[in-house]
Amino acid sequence: MTAPLGQSLALLEQMLRIRRFEEKCAELYSAGKIRGFLHLYIGEEAVAAGVMPALDAEDAVVATYREHGHALARGIPAATVMAEMFGKREGCSRGRGGSMHLFDVSRRFYGGNAIVGGGLPVAAGIALADKMQKRARVTACFFGEGAVAEGEFHETLNLAALWKLPVLFLCENNLYAMGTALSRSESDTDLCTKAASYNLPAASVDGMDVEAVWSAAREAVDTVRRLGIPYFLELKTYRFRAHSMFDPELYRDKAEVEMWKRHCPIATHSARLEAAGSIRPADIEAMRSRIEAEIDQAVAFAEAGSLEPVEDLELDVYARAAPSNEEKSS
Amino acid sequence: MTRTTYREALRDALREALRREPRAFLMGEDVGRYGGSYAVSKGLLEEFGEERVRDTPLSESAFVGAGIGAAIAGMRPIVEIMTVNFSLLALDQILNNAATLRHMSGGQVGVPLVIRMATGGGRQLAAQHSHSLEGWYAHIPGLRIVTPATLEDARGMLWTALQDPDPVLIFEHLMLYNLEGELAEDAGAVNLDFAAVRREGTDLSLITYGGTLGKTLQAAAELAQAGISAEVVDLRVLRPLDERTILESVARTRRAVIVDEGWKSGSLSAEVAARIMEKAFYELDAPVARVCSREVPVPYARHLEQAALPQVSGIVAAAQGVMSHA
Numbered sequence: 001m002t003a004p005l006g007q008s009l010a011l012l013e014q015m016l017r018i019r020r021f022e023e024k025c026a027e028l029y030s031a032g033k034i035r036g037f038l039h040l041y042i043g044e045e046a047v048a049a050g051v052m053p054a055l056d057a058e059d060a061v062v063a064t065y066r067e068h069g070h071a072l073a074r075g076i077p078a079a080t081v082m083a084e085m086f087g088k089r090e091g092c093s094r095g096r097g098g099s100m101h102l103f104d105v106s107r108r109f110y111g112g113n114a115i116v117g118g119g120l121p122v123a124a125g126i127a128l129a130d131k132m133q134k135r136a137r138v139t140a141c142f143f144g145e146g147a148v149a150e151g152e153f154h155e156t157l158n159l160a161a162l163w164k165l166p167v168l169f170l171c172e173n174n175l176y177a178m179g180t181a182l183s184r185s186e187s188d189t190d191l192c193t194k195a196a197s198y199n200l201p202a203a204s205v206d207g208m209d210v211e212a213v214w215s216a217a218r219e220a221v222d223t224v225r226r227l228g229i230p231y232f233l234e235l236k237t238y239r240f241r242a243h244s245m246f247d248p249e250l251y252r253d254k255a256e257v258e259m260w261k262r263h264c265p266i267a268t269h270s271a272r273l274e275a276a277g278s279i280r281p282a283d284i285e286a287m288r289s290r291i292e293a294e295i296d297q298a299v300a301f302a303e304a305g306s307l308e309p310v311e312d313l314e315l316d317v318y319a320r321a322a323p324s325n326e327e328k329s330s
Numbered sequence: 331m332t333r334t335t336y337r338e339a340l341r342d343a344l345r346e347a348l349r350r351e352p353r354a355f356l357m358g359e360d361v362g363r364y365g366g367s368y369a370v371s372k373g374l375l376e377e378f379g380e381e382r383v384r385d386t387p388l389s390e391s392a393f394v395g396a397g398i399g400a401a402i403a404g405m406r407p408i409v410e411i412m413t414v415n416f417s418l419l420a421l422d423q424i425l426n427n428a429a430t431l432r433h434m435s436g437g438q439v440g441v442p443l444v445i446r447m448a449t450g451g452g453r454q455l456a457a458q459h460s461h462s463l464e465g466w467y468a469h470i471p472g473l474r475i476v477t478p479a480t481l482e483d484a485r486g487m488l489w490t491a492l493q494d495p496d497p498v499l500i501f502e503h504l505m506l507y508n509l510e511g512e513l514a515e516d517a518g519a520v521n522l523d524f525a526a527v528r529r530e531g532t533d534l535s536l537i538t539y540g541g542t543l544g545k546t547l548q549a550a551a552e553l554a555q556a557g558i559s560a561e562v563v564d565l566r567v568l569r570p571l572d573e574r575t576i577l578e579s580v581a582r583t584r585r586a587v588i589v590d591e592g593w594k595s596g597s598l599s600a601e602v603a604a605r606i607m608e609k610a611f612y613e614l615d616a617p618v619a620r621v622c623s624r625e626v627p628v629p630y631a632r633h634l635e636q637a638a639l640p641q642v643s644g645i646v647a648a649a650q651g652v653m654s655h656a
Contacts, residue, residue, distance in 0.1 A: 060403070091436070092436070093434065093435050093436040094436025094437065095436070096433055096434055096435070096436045097435065097436065101434045103434075103435035103436065103438050103439060104438070105435070105438040105439060110402060110439065111431070111434070111435065113426075113427070115422055115426050118395070118422055118423070118426055118427060120392075120395070121391055121394070121395020121398070121399065121423060122395050122396075122398050122399040122402070122423075122427060123399060124392065124395070124396045124399060125395060125396035125397060125399020125400040125401070125402070125403070125407075126399040126400070126402060127399070128396055128399065128400045128403075128405070129399065129400040129401075129402075129403030129404050129405045130403060132381065132400070132405060133403075133404060133405070139399075151389075151391060152391050152392060152395065152422075155387070155389035155391055155392030156389075156392045156395070156396075158387060158389065158392075159386070159387060159389060159392045159393065159396060162387065163384075315437065316432050316433045316436065316437035317432065317433050317471050317472050318432075318472065318474075318495075318496050319432065319440055319495035319496055320495065320496075322523065322570050323523050324574075325524065325572070325574045325575065
């Protein structure tokens with residue numbers, strides 16, 4: 001099905017928002033405000049923007065280290081995401097996580113996992129808890145196609161199918177596991193075939209078409225929730241920027257990148273809306289200025305944020321402090 | 331008092347957990363239909379059903395990670411890993427998620443997960459089923475590492491672990507499962523914070539835990555016959571270490587021997603020795619000594635395995651060596 005007009009416009013605005021946020025992150029990285037690893041989502045915006053509207057507030061999300069877009073689309077304020085990257089206490093992980101480890105439990109957003117494949121078992125466990133507590137919730141688990149080479153992918157798909165766990169496995173296939181092309185790492189590059197071998201529904205969608213993603217995600221979420229079973233959805237996408245800010249991109253041709261840029265999800269979707277007469281350039285300009293204001297505010301919030309006192313370094317390693325030996329006899 | 335075994339005490343603890351805590355469930359390889367590879371969970375599937383006693387595929391990373399996820403989302407999972415050697419297949423989940431999520435999320439994500447596993451050698455199971463790697467796990471901030479060495483602790487540690495808001499790893503030495511003794515009818519939860527003095531003495535402190543507690547107590551009895559009064563400290567909790575009980579004992583006796591079935595290099599015994607050196611150096615009348623496993627993968631042949639593991643004679647000799655210092 002196609003998205004209603006209001007939804008279609010919201011999808012466009014969300015993609016523009018993620019794109020601009022990521023461009024700002026790149027700038028701030030060059031300016032030395034953001035450090036560590038920074039993985040940008042530019043080119044892949046249609047995936048997070050298209051999937052998130054299919055989820056309810058009670059559903060859970062597990063994401064990867066390239067998760068700014070997922071965090072924003074899930075509703076984590078841009079300001080706390082930016083503050084996190086600035087290493088500030090006001091950040092969504094109190095400055096303990098950084099770009100790769102965004103968390104917001106109030107939105108059931110369980111990170112930012114930077115071990116490829118490491119989020120899949122956790123997602124299965126969240127779904128197991130929901131199932132055992134008789135809650136009709138869905139756990140959406142994002143991972144890249146590189147995770148398909150990890151044992152945890154196979155272990156978890158099997159377990160989820162065996163135990164009928166309500167997990168939506170969302171494989172963001174951007175063709176490169178860092179610098180290793182899918183064809184150089186998988187004996188069979190058809191990821192749906194692998195997933196389907198574990199006896200769960202598997203489908204593939206054009207991850208550069210936000211409407212298609214939106215529609216496929218709705219169907220997938222509906223199947224998971226209604227039948228209480230896992231589902232594998234491959235989203236064929238492409239990252240326009242380097243893997244991280246340290247990546248010289250020696251492993252792919254510039255022509256290939258240029259070819260994919262012609263399928264930019266934002267350009268495709270806005271052209272479609274314009275052709276249908278659903279949107280005018282002025283509307284897009286209005287979106288852009290709203291986004292610009294939001295991101296300016298986010299940066300100002302991050303700049304103004306405070307640093308966690310070093311005395312609190314060891315906070316939150318354990319929930320409770322060690323008791324003294326005087327309490328031993330009690 | 332009632333006559334029981336370490337295995338039965340563990341099973342009673344599991345039964346109590348499943349009866350009293352509706353969010354608790356047990357999962358692991360062969361915990362259900364088979365009854366547990368060391369028969370700890372025998373009968374629990376029949377009593378509690380498939381939903382709460384879950385046989386898993388041989389996918390350590392997936393089922394440990396699923397335990398983490400379930401803990402995050404409101405359950406109180408008890409995950410059994412067959413032996414510590416197999417836990418290495420789940421080390422990513424234990425270290426990168428269970429131990430790390432609370433801090434990395436700025437305090438938002440707690441992981442109230444209990445993982446039980448068998449550890450140690452002595453049954454000729456050779457080099458992939460006999461190691462003592464609990465000292466490795468004790469290296470990791472965010473985990474609580476406990477080593478029940480008595481019937482009371484086998485019975486009581488699980489319930490306390492289940493109340494803990496953070497991950498607790500329980501290491502059960504495989505030579506202890508058949509340990510028999512008397513246990514109070516009303517035995518229940520025990521603390522997971524403090525070491526325990528199992529035998530009082532005045533001449534030296536023998537500091538140990540888990541599978542070597544019995545050997546160490548036997549060594550203390552032999553030393554007593556030779557006129558040496560040895561105190562035996564059972565660490566019980568390897569992380570966070572109850573440093574104070576260790577230091578108080580050493581301050582009384584002024585000599586220490588650490589007995590640890592782990593390898594000596596980079597080990598828990600090294601950690602305890604370092605803490606004594608850092609904080610009780612001037613109390614000491616002799617250098618700290620250690621009795622550990624020999625630095626080999628534990629071999630199969632009985633005489634070689636026995637030679638590789640700490641033995642009573644070695645503990646006695648080390649104690650006498652420490653006592654021979656003026």
